[in-house]
Amino acid sequence: MSAPAAPASEVRLTLPDGSVRTYGAGVTAGRVAADIGPGLAKAAMAARFEGTLIDLDRPLTRSGRLAIVTRKDEADALELIRHDCAHLLAQAVQALFPGTQVTIGPVIEDGFYYDFARNEPFSVEDFEAIEAKMRALVDADLPTRREVWDRDAAIAHFEKLGESYKAEIIADLPAGEDISVYFHGDWHDLCRGPHLPSTKHIGKAFKLTKLAGAYWRGDARNAQLQRIYGTAWREEKELAAYLHRIEEAEKRDHRRIGREMDLFHFQEEAQGSVFWHPKGYVLWRQLEAYIRRRQDEDGYVEVKTPQLLASKFWEQSGHWSKFRENMFVVPDEIPSTEEGAPLVTGQGQMMALKPMNCPAHVQIFKQGIKSYRDLPIRMSEFGCCHRNEAHGALHGLMRVRQMTQDDAHIFCRDDQVTDETLRFLRLFARVYGDFGLTDISYRLATRPEVRAGSDDVWDRAEASLARALDAAGLSYAIAEGEGAFYGPKLEFHLTDAIGRSWQCGTFQLDYVLPERLDVTYVGEDGQRHRPVMLHRAVFGTFERFAGLLIEHFAGRFPLWLAPVQVAVATITSDADSYAQALSGRLRAAGLRVETDLRNEKITYKVREHSLAKTPILLVVGRKEAAEGTVSLRRLGSPDQEVLASEAAIAQITREAAPPDRAA
C-alpha cells in the first residue's frame, strides 16, 4: 500500500450533485451527512469515498468524491446489511455457545454465511434461539467502533482467546495491511470492514436458512467447520419476496417435474443412473436427432466406440493414473458360480468402463495413415460414459454416474485451430439460440499449476481461445488455473432453477494426448506431424442439458420437444369416433398425440391436460364432429380457436417443426 500523501489541512469533498464542501482534514462522512441534514444523518449507513465503501466515522484526509450511502442505495445497502448480519450471527452464536471459534463470514448472493469451529454440532433447531439473540442485539443498538491493532499483539490477543483460526488469518494477512478490529458493543472481530454505525441499522429482515459442513480454507484435508447460511434484506417485504421466489423456483426443479410429467426416475440399485420413461425419452430423442442434424451439416462424422476397455489402454491414455478414482473397473473373468467360492480370483486383467471417449477416437484416427489433406476430421460420438462420482456429488440429472455426451474430437493442424474454434462457437450459438438459452456464462480456464506442455504452447493456446471469444463478441470470465492439465478450455455454463451454475458445453485445446498416444499425420512436406486435438461438446451431456431445459421451460416445452404435443379431448361420447379418426390423422402427420375419451366433463379434461403441460388441446364435441372442425386451445391461454380439422393439422405440423427445419 502506498503511503498516503501528507494530510492537507483542508479537504474538498465533491458530492454526487456536484456541490463541493470544504472541511478541515480528518472530517468524517458522518459529520458531512449531519451537515447536509438530520434526515440524511439518520439514514446514513456508510459512505463511498472515491468509489470505495468506507465507514461513516473514518477520517477523510484528502480531497475527493464523497457519497453518503443509505438504504436507498440497493447494492451497497444490501452488501452492508449482509456483512453486518454475518457479524451479528457470529456475535449471537458466541453468546449462546461459548467456546465456539469464529473464522470467516462473507457476503454471498442473496445473503451471507459464517463458518464456526465447535466440537458439538449445531442443529437447525438452534436457529430459532440464534435468530432471537440476533434480534435482541439489533434492539440493543450496539455502536460500531473500529480499532487498528499491531499485528503481533493481535495474533497474541486472539490466541489467548482461543481463536486460533483468527490468529492464523491475521498471520497470513499481507505485510503492511492494517489489522483492523471491529467492536459491536463488547463483542469484536477481526474484519476489513466497513460496517454500519450500529446494530440497529441492520434491521430485522433476515433469516437463517441452512446448516452445512465446510472445510477450513476450502481444503478437504483441513478440519471441517460448521457453516450457517442466512439471507438478509433491507425490509421484511424484500425478505418475503425472496422466500417466495425460492419457493417458486423449487416448483421448476427438474426432479419434481420429472416425476410429475413422468419423464424419468432414479432408484437406489442404480444410483446416479437414469431410468428414462417413454415421455422423457421423447425429449432425449428429439435432442439427439436435432444435434445430429446440426453436426452433420457442420461437417462432423459420427462413430461408436467400445464401453469396456482393458486397463492397459487407460494406462496409455493417462487415465489410469490421473482419473482412476473416477472409473468403474471390471475384472475380465468369468465369475465363479460355486457356492462359497470367491466371485473372481483377481487373476484376470482389469477392464474399465470408459469415462471419456477421446482415447477411443484416437484409435479410429490412427487406423491407416492420415494426410494433411484429411484434416480437419471432426469425429463425433453420442458416447455413453461412466464416472464413479462421489455419492455426495450426485444431483438429479445434473450430476450422474452414467452420462451420454454429445462429444466430438476435432483433429486438425495448428493453422486450423482458430478457424475450428470460431466454427464451434458459431455452432454453439446457433444451438443455444434454438433453445432460447440466453443466460450463458463464458469462462476461459487457463493453465493449472500441474500441467503438461511448455509455456510457449500454453501462451499460444490461451491466446488463441481468447482471440476466438473476442472475435465472437463474447464477454467471459477468466478461471485462473482451472484448465485441464493438457490444455486450456472454454466453459459454457447454464444456471438451474435455484441459481446453481452448471457447465454444459465445453471446448478444449489438447496438445498432450496426441503426443501421448503418438498420433500423427503426414504433412505437405512428407514428414510426420502431430495434429492438435480439440475436445468439444455442445450440450455437454444429454442428462444435464435435459435437466436444465426442463427447468428453463418449467416443463412447458416448445412444441417440437413436448413429450405429448396434442391432446384430443371429447365433450361427449358421441364424438368418440370423430376424435379417434382425428388423432389418427395427427399421428399420421408425425405428431405425438393422446386421445382422451374418458367419461369426464370437459372442464376436468382441460384442467388435467393443462396440468400435464400439453401444449395443444383439441376439444371436439357434437358440433365439431358434425362440421369437421376442432376447437384449439393452447397451454396457458383460455382462448379458443375453431378451425377446420385439415387446417388445424397443417398448422400444428408446421409449428411442431424443430428450429433447424422451421420454414
Next chain:
RNA sequence: GCCGGCGUAGCUCAGGGGUAGAGCAACUGAUUCGUAAUCAGUAGGUCCGGAGUUCAAAUCUCCGCGCCGGCACCA
C-alpha cells in the same frame, strides 16, 4: 467422501410405545356434460433395511442404505 436434515399409500403429508390415517391419484358404479376439479363407493402399507431395548416398536437405541441442502471433487 465429509457436515446437517429427512425417509409412513403412486404423490403431498399427519401420527411419535398399545388394531396405521387424510387429501389427491388409482379402481368400480352412476352421470353424456361446451373449455382449469360431477357424485357415490372400493381397494391400496415390510411405516427405508438390519439388530437391540420392551409384555408390546412406525414410534426409543445402535448400525447400515438412500434422498435433500451445503462442502470437497468434477467433466
